[in-house]
Amino acid sequence: MDTIIKAIVFLPLIGFLIAGLGGNAIGAKASEYVTSGFMIIAAALSWLVFFDVAMGETEVIKVSVLRWIQSGSFDVEWAFRVDTLTAVMLVVVNSVSTLVHVYSIGYMHHDPHRPRFFAYLSLFTFAMLMLVTSDNLLQMFFGWEGVGLASYLLIGFWYKKPSASAAAMKAFIVNRVGDFGFALGIFCVFVLFGSINFETIFATAATYLPAEGAADAAEPVINLFGMSLDKSQALTATCLLLFMGAMGKSAQFLLHTWLPDAMEGPTPVSALIHAATMVTAGVFLVARMSPIFELSHNALMVVTLVGAITAFFAATVGLVQNDIKRVIAYSTCSQLGYMFVALGIGAYGAAIFHLFTHAFFKALLFLGAGSVIHAVDGEQDMRYMGGLRKHIPVTFWMMTIGTLALTGVGIPGTVIGFAGFFSKDAIIESTFASHSPVAGFAFVMLVVAALFTSFYSWRLAFMTFFGKPRASADVMHHVHESPAVMLIPLYLLAAGAVAAGVIFVEYFYGHHYEEFWQGALFTGAENHLVHEFHNVPLWVKWSPFAAMAIGFVTAWYMYIRSPETPKALAEQHRGLYQFLLNKWYFDELYDFLFVRSAKALGKFLWKKGDGAVIDGLGPNGIAARVVDVTNRVVRLQTGYLYHYAFAMLLGIAALVTWMMLGSSL
Structure with a gap:
């Protein structure tokens, strides 16, 4: 099993090296086949590990690779930790990445830089695998930053396109804000627990907090930002710093602005980043660190609040977007909010279950959108589509399945439903059953977000596939179904979007919860949500079902029955429409507060500080004074003999005067 785990992690790295270093030598086709072949093997092995660890008797597998850092008491080795949580992530990451690799063979076949593209895809996958198999926080941070680098390269793949370069820089910079908090959180963990190895942290966390009223309960243990914090306060601060890293990577409210702009990359990149890999890293982090988050109710409350606000905010923005990929991107942001609400209330199994099901239907929607874009000659604006279901029927049905799964179509109280129905409803019902002080607020936000999700999802379907064609006659003449290499991944993802929920619900968040997770997710002794959510009114x-139905009927009425209504409503509520269309003006606000102020400060330091003060008084100033002196001295060299004779007489007179006066003194 150790060899299998090493193969899973290192095969994508080998593919990256071959395509990245030798892509020009072996050619584009060979690069595609090598990287995709290695990913197919890694995905098959990942499912093997999943059934052995998660569905079998094995609890934890630890594979040592090499000794990494040893300095005093700080001892870190490079090792792979594979428990049920890791096994689930291996399946999700490698399965989606493999299908994206295969899909890209067809989608990118006209691009002249395919070896570089496939090398970046494999590099991204390797970094994500490093993150999810980490045995300590430093290794996780290594993978965390590797994912950030690879996402920068992928989003900016078409680097000659200014908007793509700007989007890549934006993603990289915004993630650095969250990563700063993550790094501080790691430092705090080491100070508090004396280690960054997960086994030591988890073993210590159980006895970390002193009993209430103990003598050392209020004793300061850490000084953070000038504040002396006791153990409880320090633990809350540490969790919030770690969550700050999760907010950046998983595009939560306030650190979400990079996610929609990441659509500037090729569509397969959107599927890879937004479906199951990069954006779920934050969810994985909080789930992995659940033993310490469970000790801080205040931190969990913040996680719940941020998740609920994100779910609602992103759903409102998705209502009016016209770019087919941006609608799905805001859907991702909203669904990540659901996952963080589940984490915040302690329903860790429900959060990872939704991560698992979401990977299938969101990758299906993104790749389906890519198939649509491929069919209409690169057009992404849904206002210039319409009537496509007869021209690309397979893509239509695949995206319909993805929409049914995303909106959570299913019958409550039964096992009839698509994948999203089981996981999303479990989160909503668990939120209602939760004893968190903010559970009521979160429940309302999630139900409203479910209604909005249904509306914008069916709005996308109706605008794209129904009604009269709005594209030009030339474009419609060339509309065609995607090749088999692009459709086969859609078939496989559609199978997951249909069946993943009903097959795995009892394991992730049901009767087999304890046997399945085997301690990989830590749940407090007073947390019984896995049983209590079944007993809600x-x-x-039925509230998620009702929300889904209302959203569907509203979208049908506005875009099929009465297509003139949306424009009339937009004109009638111009302010609200512009507010949502401009994404609550967060980009403009951040541009004013941070970008412009940073540019103004930089210009001031450049012109006044560097130019006027440092250069003016320093090198340039000294050089200028030397020039001034030499310009004056050179005037003495006139070339006239009487000037020199006069200077000599002055010199002799001065010398005689000095000798006369000097001798008298």
Whole structure:
């Protein structure tokens, strides 16, 4: 099993090296086949590990690779930790990445830089695998930053396109804000627990907090930002710093602005980043560190609040977007909010279950959108589509399945439903059953977000596939179904979007919860949500279904029955429409507060500080004074003999005067 785990992690790295260093030598086709072949092997092995660890008797597998850092008591080795949580992530990451690799063979076949593209895809996958198999926080940070680098390269793949370069820089910079908090959180963990190895942290966390009223309960243990914090306060601060890293990587409210702009990359990149890999790293981090998050109720409350606000905010923005990829991107942001609400209330199994199901239907939607874009000659604006279902029927049905899964179509109280129905409803019902002080607020936000999700999802379907064609006659003449190499990944993802929920619900968040997770997710002794959410009132169980139905009917009425209504409403509520269309003006606000102020400060330091003060008084100033002196001295060299004779007489007179006066003194 050790060899299998090493192969899973290192095969994408080998593919990256071959395509990246030898792509020009072996050619584009060979680069595609090598990287995709290695990913197919890694994905198959990942499922093997999943059934052995998660569905079998094995609890934890630890594979040592090499000794990394040893300095005093700080001892870190490069090792792979594979438990149920890791096994789930291996399946998700490698399965989606493999299908994206295969899909890209067809989608990118006209691009002249395919070896570089496939090398970046494999590099991204390797970095993500490093993150999810980490045995300590330093290794996780290594993978964390590797994912950030690879995402920068992928988003900016078409670097000659200014908007793509700007989007890549934006993603990189915004993530650095969250990563700064993550790094501080790692430092705090080391100070508090004396280690960054997960086994030591988890073993210590159980006895970390002193009993209430103990003599050392209020004793300061760390000084952070000038504040002396006791153990409880320090633990909360540490969790919030770690969550700050998760907010950046998983595009939560306030650190979300990079996610929609990441659509500037090729569509397969959007599927890879937004479906199951990079954006779920934050969810994985909080789930992995659940033993310490469970000790801080205040931190969990913040996680719940941020997740609920994100779910609502992103859903409102998705209502009016016209770019097909941006609608799905805001959907991702909203669904990540659901996952963080589940984490915040302690329903860790429900959060990872939604991560698992979301990977299938969101990758399906993104790749389906890519198939649509491929069919209409690169057009992404849904206002210039319409009537495509007869021209690309396979893509239509695949995206319909993805939409059914995303909106959570299913019958409450039964096992009839698409994948999203089981995981999303479990989160909503668990939120209602939770004893968190903000559970009521979160429940309302999630139900409203479910209604909005249904509306914008069906709005996308109706605008793209129904009604009269709005594209030019030339474009419609060339509309065609995607090749088999692009459709086969859609078939496989559609199977997951249909069946993943009903097959795995009892394992992730049901009767087999304890045997499945085997301690990989830590749940406090007072947390019984996995049982309590089944006993919520009937109206709670039906509320997501009702929201989904209302959203569907509203979208049908506005875009099929009465297509003139949306424009009339937009004109009638111009302010609200512009507010949502401009994404609550966060980009403009950040541009004013941070970008412009940073540029103004930089210009001031450049012109006044560097130019006027440092250069003016320093090198340039000294050089200028030397020039001034030499310009004056050179005037003495006139070339006239009487000038020199006069200077000599002055010199003799001065010398005689000095000798006369000097001798008298």
